[in-house]
Amino acid sequence: MQTAALLKTDAGETTEFPIPAGVYAEKVVSVKHYTDRLFSFRITRPQSFRFRSGEFVMIGLPNATKPVFRAYSIASPAWDEELEFFSIKVPDGPLTQHLQKIQPGDTVLMRQKSTGTLVTDALTPARNLYMIATGTGVAPFASLVRDPDTYEKFDRIILTNTCRDVAELAYGDALAELTREDPLIGEFAGERLTYFRSTTREASERMGRITSLIESGELFRAVGTEPFNRENDRVMICGSMAMLKDVKALVEATGLVEGSLSEPGDFVVERAFVG
Numbered sequence: 001m002q003t004a005a006l007l008k009t010d011a012g013e014t015t016e017f018p019i020p021a022g023v024y025a026e027k028v029v030s031v032k033h034y035t036d037r038l039f040s041f042r043i044t045r046p047q048s049f050r051f052r053s054g055e056f057v058m059i060g061l062p063n064a065t066k067p068v069f070r071a072y073s074i075a076s077p078a079w080d081e082e083l084e085f086f087s088i089k090v091p092d093g094p095l096t097q098h099l100q101k102i103q104p105g106d107t108v109l110m111r112q113k114s115t116g117t118l119v120t121d122a123l124t125p126a127r128n129l130y131m132i133a134t135g136t137g138v139a140p141f142a143s144l145v146r147d148p149d150t151y152e153k154f155d156r157i158i159l160t161n162t163c164r165d166v167a168e169l170a171y172g173d174a175l176a177e178l179t180r181e182d183p184l185i186g187e188f189a190g191e192r193l194t195y196f197r198s199t200t201r202e203a204s205e206r207m208g209r210i211t212s213l214i215e216s217g218e219l220f221r222a223v224g225t226e227p228f229n230r231e232n233d234r235v236m237i238c239g240s241m242a243m244l245k246d247v248k249a250l251v252e253a254t255g256l257v258e259g260s261l262s263e264p265g266d267f268v269v270e271r272a273f274v275g
C-alpha cells in the first residue's frame with residue numbers, strides 16, 4: 001500500500017505528503033478540459049472498491065498533512081475498470097484550485113466508502129426514468145446511463161442536461177453519443193436512451209430552465225412522452241439547491257413520492273454541490 005505521494009506544490013517544487021489512513025491513493029490516468037470551469041478525469045480503480053452506479057465518494061489530494069476532501073459523484077458505471085469524475089473549477093476553491101491542475105501519473109486520494117441517493121434501488125420499476133441534471137449534476141447520470149442494470153429496470157431513459165452555455169453541455173453530449181456507440185452498453189441503450197439539452201444563457205437550439213421546459217410541456221413534446229404520472233414515470237434529480245427545490249415541487253404536484261433505499265419510491269434527489 002502506498003504511504004506517501006509526490007505532488008508538485010504551487011511553487012513548482014515536488015514534495016512528499018503522507019497518505020491518510022483509510023484512504024485509497026490512486027493514479028490519474030487521463031484528464032480532459034472542456035471549458036475554463038469544467039473538466040473530467042479518470043483514475044485507477046482500487047481492486048477492492050465496490051459501489052453502486054450513481055453513488056458519490058469523498059476525494060482529495062495528497063498536498064497537505066490534513067488534505068481537504070470533497071464529495072464527488074462517480075461518473076463511470078460500476079463495471080468500469082477505472083473511475084471517472086466530472087468536475088467544476090472554482091478559482092479559490094480549497095480543493096478544485098489544485099485539482100484542476102492534475103496530470104496523468106499524479107495521485108488522487110479517495111475515501112473507501114461510497115454512498116448516495118441516486119441509485120436505481122431507491123426507485124420502484126416503471127416504464128420511463130427521467131434523469132434531470134444541471135451543471136456537474138450530470139455526473140451521477142453518466143454512471144447510470146452506462147449501467148445495463150438501469151435498462152433492465154426501465155424501458156426508456158430520458159437524460160436532460162441544462163447548463164448556462166453551449167460549451168458546458170459538451171460532457172453530456174459526448175456521454176450520450178458514446179453510450180449509444182459503446183459495444184457493450186450500446187446494445188441496451190440504443191433507441192432507449194433519449195438526450196435532451198438546453199441552455200439558460202447562451203443562445204442555442206433550445207433555451208430555458210428545465211423547470212420551465214417541464215411546466216410548458218416542451219420536454220415531453222420533444223421526447224414524445226406524456227407529462228409526469230406516477231404509473232409510468234420515475235425521476236432522478238441532481239443540480240443546485242434551487243433547481244432541486246423547484247423540480248421536486250413539480251414532480252410532487254403530480255403525485256410522485258420520494259424514495260430511499262429503505263423505502264423505494266417514485267423520485268430521488270441529490271445536491272450537485274453545497275452553496
Ligand SMILES: Cc1cc2nc3c(=O)[nH]c(=O)nc-3n(C[C@H](O)[C@H](O)[C@H](O)COP(=O)(O)OP(=O)(O)OC[C@H]3O[C@@H](n4cnc5c(N)ncnc54)[C@H](O)[C@@H]3O)c2cc1C
Pocket residue numbers: 056068070071072073074085086087088090092093094095096097135136139140270271272273274275
Ligand atoms: C453529494 C455531492 C456530490 C458532488 N459531486 C460533485 C461532482 O461530481 N463534481 C463536482 O465538480 N462537484 C461535486 N460536488 C461539489 C464538490 O463537493 C465541491 O464543492 C467542489 O469540488 C468544489 O470544491 P472546492 O473545495 O474547490 O470548493 P468548495 O468550497 O467546495 O465550493 C466553493 C463554492 O463553489 C460553488 N461550487 C462548488 N461545487 C460546484 C459545482 N459542482 N458546480 C457549481 N458550483 C459549485 C459553490 O457555490 C460553493 O459554495 C458534490 C457535492 C455533493 C454534496
